[in-house]
Amino acid sequence: MSTSVIFNLLGGLGLFLYGIKIMGEALQDLAGDRMRKLIAALTSTPFKGVLVGTLVTMLIQSSSATTVMATSFVHAGLMTLKQAIGVIMGAAIGTTITAQIIAFKISAFAMPLIGVGMVFAVFGKTKRQKYIGNGIVGFGLLFVGMKTMEHAMYFLRDHQGLFLAFSHNPILGVIAGTALTMVVQSSSATVGLTMAMASQGLLPLEAAIPILFGDNIGTTITAVLASLGLNRSAKQAAFAHVFFKVIGVVIFLSILPFFLKIVAMSSHDISRQIANAHTMFNVMNTMIFLPFTGLFEKFVRKVVPDTGEVMQMGPRFLDRNLITASPVAAVEAVRKEMVRLGLLVKDMLQDVFKAFIEEDAKVINQVLQAERCVNELTREITAYSTELMQEALPPVQSKSLSFYVNGIGDLERIGDHAENLIELFEYKIENKIVFSEQAIKEFKDMMKIVLDAVTLSVETLENVDLSKVEKVLWLEVEIDKMERHLRKRHIERLNEGVCQPSAAVVFMDILSNLERVGDHAHNVALLVKDIEQARNEE
Template sequence: MSLKDFLQLMGGVGLLIYGIKIMGEALQDLAGDRLRRLIAHLTETPVRGVAVGALVTTIIQSSSATTVMVVSFVHAGLMTLYQGFGVIMGANVGTTITAQLIAFKVTDYALLAVAVGAVLNLTGKNRRQKQLGAGLVGFGLLFVGMQFMGNAMSFLKGRADLFLPFRQHPLLGVLAGAGVTMLVQASSATVGLTMAMAAQGLLPLDVAIAIIMGDNIGTTITAVLASLGGNRSAKQAAACHVLFNVIGTCILMPLLPLYTHLVALTSTDVARQVANAHSIFNIANTLFFLPFVGPYVRFIQRILPGDGKAQGAGAQYLDRKLIVASPAAAVNAVRKEMIRLVGLAEEMLQGCRKAVMESDDKQAAEVLGTEKLVNELTHDIVRFGTEVGQRGLSPDLSTILNACVSGVGDIERIGDHSTNLIEMYEFMRDHKLHFTPKALEEFEEMFSLVDQAVCKSAAALDKEDAVLAREVLELEDRIDAMERDLRARHIERLNQGKCQPGAGVVFIDILSNLERVGDHAHNLACIVLDLARIRGQA
């Protein structure tokens, strides 16, 4: 190979990879955040997961990007391994569309697509027109790259002896395909290069198929790298991908002569035969695994068991990989962490109730311990949310993120008021002050109403239930009215000398803190109603 041929080959590979990249990014931008929401929410069954994985990968032109998203979602707890494996299988099917696209003979029009796309991208009046232009540029560069690669490899014509070892030992082809794909981190580049060589008559079909099988294994390296530093669930997702492709290849290789013969019948064009071999294998492998998704996932979980440790402390859903892989999923992670945080605030309030009503020192200590966790978690969520907000979100996603971060502030304040209540309880205990039975009875009424408001606001956030949110607004009105009524009654008791002056001051402070907790529950309910309006449900 001359230096000119080598440079032409490298340039062709670069143009192919870059063309696929900018075409995928343009299509992804045109589709907006709907793709991420599809992955995160519409994957309840393996069949749905396959459909979503195939659709998303077809649009963004990168199975690696899809599998990285899946690994991140599983790591963050936004998706189960069962759901994630369905999407991974779909990504394998979706990536074959690139090969089918490459097999079309449109090289003569490729430069025209680049020219039209460049003009549209530079002169487009809006973002959609500019992204459409970028997509056309990527589409054209893809075929220009293919032409360069084909021309660069033409010197191998008449040197069929070079590929004789690959025909005698198909495993060499598998290893070559896997190695090249791991090296360039782009399975489409390996497929494109293989198709270019086959179209030039340089590669026999059986060798090309073996290389394609290796490419399927090599592309899993991206998921493996994404899982490094992740939890055990992320590693299980990566293992699902690796073994899925390895098992499929192991099943096919003994049948390679028969498979080659069948693929040769699908088209007279060699490049199309290679593309068809790629598609048929991945579709057949997916159909083979579909009935066994449950047992397969359990097998992976058995060979890579979970850590067996509770995730109690610290954030559970805030995976930094999501910020880049899927800002929409990162926003959803903030929402889930906020829901977890409000659950902790709810526990604190119930602990305060027990401490005050039952003089329970153990509950008081637990509330103060939880308050530290709430503060740390609040800091983590706000910092994570700030980073997500810098990713150029859509208006709707930006509104949702801001609402969640605002809600986190309200939840932290509920925790602060709970801490205040414990400090008041400790003051009463240390100074041997006591409430009258009537005061305790009124506390029970107030605690009960405030607890209902916080519990319903938590449930409304979790379910995004506008009906529950409106009930919280009604409860908050009742809390305000009760606070005024109980304050007046208590002042009357003080004037009649029925309770200790020191206890009377604490009683008023407790009422005030509980009323403010009701205000923050009201704010959380308003967030639910705002989110419902964004989604057109209110």
């Protein structure tokens, strides 16, 4: 094999993969925020999971990326293993669309398509036109790469005997397809390569189908590698993908002669036959597994058993695989981690409330420990968001991420004020400072309204409920009024000699910190309103 042939083969494969990449990115950009809503619409129904997995894979043109996304969602607790299995099945179906596209004999139109696409991509006046242009360019490159691979392998027609062994030994074909796809990490590329070889007469259908089966097994390596640094649930999702493919291949190898007859009847063109075989294998395999999703889930848990691990403090939703696999989903992960951060600081405030009312000194260490967790989590979310900002995000998602980054600071500051409050409580205990009954009542009243504001702001961030935004804005005004009123009342008590000077200092600091918490809760709620407004203006 000459050097030029190797270069042409690698170059053709590179063009093919790059075409898939930019076409998938263009489709994802066009989908925009709808991708997040599509993923969020997942339910526990495996059939709906299959539909979502199919549609997402058709959009991003990569079953590996969809499976990695599902694995990451299971790790983050956004999806159950049963839901992920449905998505994995759907991803297997969605990826066959690429093979069906390249089976069309339209390589003669590849260069004109690239030319038209470049006109839109370079001279387009709107982002939508540029996205469409990029998608058309990717579509054209797909066929240029395919044609280049076919030409590079033309000389092998005189060495057809090298590949006939796959016809007589299907297991060898499966191993070859698995190994090649593990290296390339793209089943679409290796299926395309198989189609290119078959179209040159190098591979009869009997040899191509086992290689195709191997391609389907090999593509599972990406999710397995991605799950190595994740929790047990994520590993179960990754291995569910492996078992789904391997068991399916075993089933179809057992009926290989019958399957070959069905495939041969589907078309007279061998490229189309291979594309049809790819589709039929994954659709039929899904139909076999879908009614037994529950049993399959139990099987996976038996082979990869649960460990009963407890979720550690620190990031739960931030998975760096999502940054490249699906930046839009990564933005959603930031939002969910922020909700978790919000719940953490709310719990700190509730502990502060308990400490002052019940005179419970044991809560001090609990709040201080939670503050360390808040600081760590804030750093992690900020670092993750900074890395995510380097990706090409749709405009609305980019704005949303910027708003979230601002909101992270507000939530972290609420944690700081909770720490200030618990330190004031500690000072009060150590110096045996006693509040009057009236001061305790006023503290309760203000603390309750502040807790309501924080709770509603976190719920607004979690559920995107604009009606609650208005409540938070109203509460913030009430908190400001109450702070001024209570400060005035406390000064009056101090002048009357009802209150100790040392108690007055502590009480004033408490009011000041609670008022600032109200301001930050207001900011968090307001960012949700700003994000929704940006989405509506798109």
